Amino acid sequence: MIESKYDWQLNQISNQDTVTELAKSVGIDEFVARILVQRGIDSPAKAETFLKPSTENFHDPYLMHDMKKGVDRIQQAVEKGEHITVYGDYDADGITSTTIMYEVLIDLGATVDYYIPNRFTEGYGPNVAAYQKIIANGTTLIITVDNGVAGNEAIAAANQLNCDVVVSDHHSLPEVLPDAYAIIHPRVKDADGHTYPFGDLCGAGVALKIATALLDELPTDLIDIASIGTVADIVSLTDENRAIVKFGIQAIMNSQRPGLLALIKEAGIQLDRFDEQDIGFAVAPRLNSLGRMKDANVGVELLSTFDEDRAEELAKFANHQNELRKSLVDQFYKQAVDQVTASTSENLSTLVVVGDNWHQGVLGIVASRLVEKYQRPTLVLTTQDGTDEAKGSGRSVPNFDLFAAIDPIRDQLVAFGGHHSAVGLTVNKNVIQKLRDQLEKAAGKQHLDLSIKPTLPIAGQIAVKQITPEFMDKLKALAPFGQDNAKPVFEVNYDQVQNVKTMGKGSDHLKVVLSQENTQLTAVAFGKGNLATQIKPGSNRLKIVGEIGENTWNNRTTLQLMVDDLKQAADPVIDERTRVLHEQMFTDDGTYVFFHESMYTQLRGYFKGDAKAVMYSDLINNDTHDERLFVVDCPDVIDDLTKVLKSCHPKITVLYLYKKQLVSKIGMPDRNSYAKLFRFVKENPNINIATQLKRVSEHLHIAARTIIFMIQVFLELDFITVNDRVVNMNPHYAPHDLKSAPSYRLRQEQLKTEKQLLVTGTHELVDFIKDCLDS
Structure with a gap:
């Protein structure tokens, strides 16, 4: 039996007329219209806006809190030649936000540099020591990007040193906002209680809005960078974000940025087929790896440089850091799984894994992979030589608030922060068991039920023969895909599963072919190689759901199914x-x-x-x-x-x-064989079966086993007598039908049964x- 990982929820449309009308009004395929209606896009006006984003989708930047105040201060600093520092963050959103703000200020002629704190020594967000150092170097205006809304202490220190801080951020708002010169944030209310029309911009999106206000027009030369941050930060791909990514992908495909082009080349991406998945799975991880492994500042240089040699050098470095990051994740993940397997942790509702000298930059990824495997909240910590502390990250499942679980003992921790699904923390080693106990206690208090599967929305059922390049082109109208506009997941119907194989270095992945009539579709399930032996070629019992995608190899593009989940009841x-x-x-x-x-x-x-x-x-x-x-x-x-x-x-x-021994290989003697043996016994009395069987077989050209069987039939019909294995005719035999002999009938049944x-x-x-x- 193959159990599904998710609870499949097939989306049903209550009003088919709405789908039909929408398809007709907008001129789209009904299948696409059905998905739009499922996502609440149920009118021609909404569909037109969604399917054909335009510059009209961009809201007035001055609708955002403190935009005018902040832009006026930035313009003042530019005009007076003040030293401006853009203070960013070490992830892909932070790097792209910093790049956008840095480039627009350079274009305006500002005296500007940028500063991205070190993940390991300074941590996330405004840092008092960093601010003091920046201000000591002559900065009179700090512009934060992708951080700052919770930087009360550092911003207060900057104010005391007569340095203004303009915060641009998108993260959750604290109870008390910092005393910054301006806070440009899409969710902060203005004096009238209004907020910006779209609250789901990422840091790069907010930076793009500031750039738009500074230039008094949409900076089309920066939208490529904004699209990378938007996809990387997994914000809602609706409204402005959809337009940013849609236009940004087009800009990347025509980009003249040496660093971005070099990075795309290192990732092995075909530029003419570039899409949002290439950002999410290739570009963003390479930018993220810079901050995870060492120093994210080079990420800004990579994106903004016009020196092709330097761009190539930095792209190779980013690729190397990403490979190193993947290697460390694989290494620590394997050790973590071994640790869980060797302990009693598998019986607990939560997991706390402690490594020794693991790289801190990848602990969150390891935690995510453990949550994926064990479907339970997980903390991954590492001890470090020379310290009594352990640092780490945690990730959770949808029905467990990890932050709330740990918060009751935060006073016993060295450092702690985060939200429902992810936390970061530092603890003394002697508190680790207390942390384990607290998580288990919280699991009971929150009624964490590990038997509840996460849900997986299914857009619909589709047959293999319907999955064509033409259908794929229609589906692409819904792109770019991402948060709140997920790539549709389909349950695929087929006739037979064929070519069941494993692939990958450790046979970790599963590959099958789904066939229907004259059409075949390859399906790939990562991490499911262990299921191969349970799938019978030629069967149709396997239920399979996934996303339809394209695979290009040797300049040939084919369609394939990227499997999200599968299930198969035990074959009866x-x-x-x-x-x-x-x-x-x-x-x-x-x-x-x-x-x-x-x-x-x-x-x-x-x-x-x-x-x-x-x-x-x-x-x-x-x-x-x-x-x-x-x-x-x-x-x-x-x-x-x-x-x-x-x-x-x-x-x-x-x-x-x-x-x-199969009876069918011997068969049923024909009537001629019975007649030959009958005559032979009649003409040759006293045949000793024990000593003469071979000679009789050779003489009659009948197999010895067949002769034994026919003698049994004759004996049951009283045609012969057998005494001490000596066969003679019964002088008083009476005619009988051969089929009336029990052995004959049994042989018939055996042949029928074997067949x-x-x-x-x-x-x-x-x-x-x-x-x-x-x-």
Whole structure:
């Protein structure tokens, strides 16, 4: 049985007329219209706006809190030649935000530099020591990007040193806002209680709005960078963000930025097929790795430089850092899994893994992968030489507030911060067990139920033969895909699964082909290689859902299914027919039925525990409802098997159907053979079967086993006598039909049974057994 990881939720449309009308009004495929309606885009006006973003989708930047005040201060600093520092963040959103703000100020002729704090020594956001250092170097205006709204202490220190701070941020608002010169944030209310029309901009999006206000027009030369930050930060891809990414991808495909082009080349991406997934899975991870592994400042230089040699050098460095990051994640993840397996943690509702000298920059990724594997809240900590502290990151599942779980003991921690789904923390080593206990206590308090599967919305069901390049082109109208506009997940219907294979260095991944009529679709499931042995080629029992994508190899593009989830109920009938029996075949719990006493006697010593061996006659008419029934040997009469199946009602039937020698290979003697043997016995009295069988066989040109069988038939019909293996004619025999002999009838039944159970193919056999079970 293959259990699904998710609870599949097939989206249903209550009003098909809305779909039909929308498709007709906008001129789109009904399948696409159905997905739009599922996502609340149910009118022609909404659909036009969604499908064809334009510059009109961009709101007036001055609707954002403190935009005018902040822009006036920046312009003043530019005009007076003040030293401005852009204070960023070390992730991809922070790097792109910094690049946007730095470049627009350079274009305005400002005296400007940028500063990105070090993840390991300074941490996230405004830092008092960093601010003091920046101001000591002559800065009179700090502009934060992608941070600052919670930087009360550092901003207060800057104010005391007569340095203004303009905050631009998008993160959650604290109870008390900092005393900054201006706070440009889409969710901060203005004096009238209004907020910006779209609150889901990322840091790069807010920076783009400031750039738009400074230039008094949309800076199209910066929208490529803004799109990278928007996808990387996993913000809602609706409204302005959708337009930013849509236009940004087009800009990247025509980019003249040496650093971005070099980075794309290092990632092995085809520029003419560039899309949002290339940002999410190739560009953003390489930018993120800079801050995770060492220093993110080079990320801004990479994106903004026009020196091609330097761009290539930095792109190679970013790629190297990303490879190093992946290597460390794999290494620490494996150690973490080994640690969980070796402990009793698998029985807990939460996980706390502690490594030794693990790189701090990848702990969040390791935690995410452990949550993916174990589906439970996870903290990953690492100790460091020379300190009594452990630092780490945590990730959670949707139905558990990780921040709230730890918050009650925050006074016992060295440092702690985060939100519902992710936290960062530093603890003394002697508090780690207390942390474990607190998480388990919170799991009970929050009623964490690990049996509840996360939901997976399914856009609809689609047949393999419907998945064509034309259909893919229609689907692309919904792109760019991301948060709040996920790539549609389909349940794919097919006739047969074929070519079941594993792939990857450790056979970690699964690859199958789904076929229907004359159409085939390759499906790839990452991390599911262990399921390959459970999937029967030729079967259609596997249910499979995923996203339809394109795979380009050697300049040839084919469609494929990227599998999100799959499930397969245990097959009620399993064909394990064999010509060899061994002890390991009798170790599973269940009922093992025999049809021949000799075999039952020979093998019953193998059975232990809840595995039991029985003769078929003990099961008939017993009405048992067995969980698993193993049919060990092949019956002589097929009706014996059908009676057993109807009496047992097994949920799973495993068919070994062992038979040492097939009767069908010997066959049924023809009438001529019977006549030849009859005449021979009549003309040659006193035939000793023990000593003369070989000579008789050679003389008659009939196999010895066939002669033995015919002698048995003759004996049952009283045609002959046999005394001490000496055969003679019965002088008083009477004519009888050969078919009336029990051995003859048994041979007929055996041939019929072998044809039905042993000679037939798997499909026919399984169908026959299912019919027996259902009748």
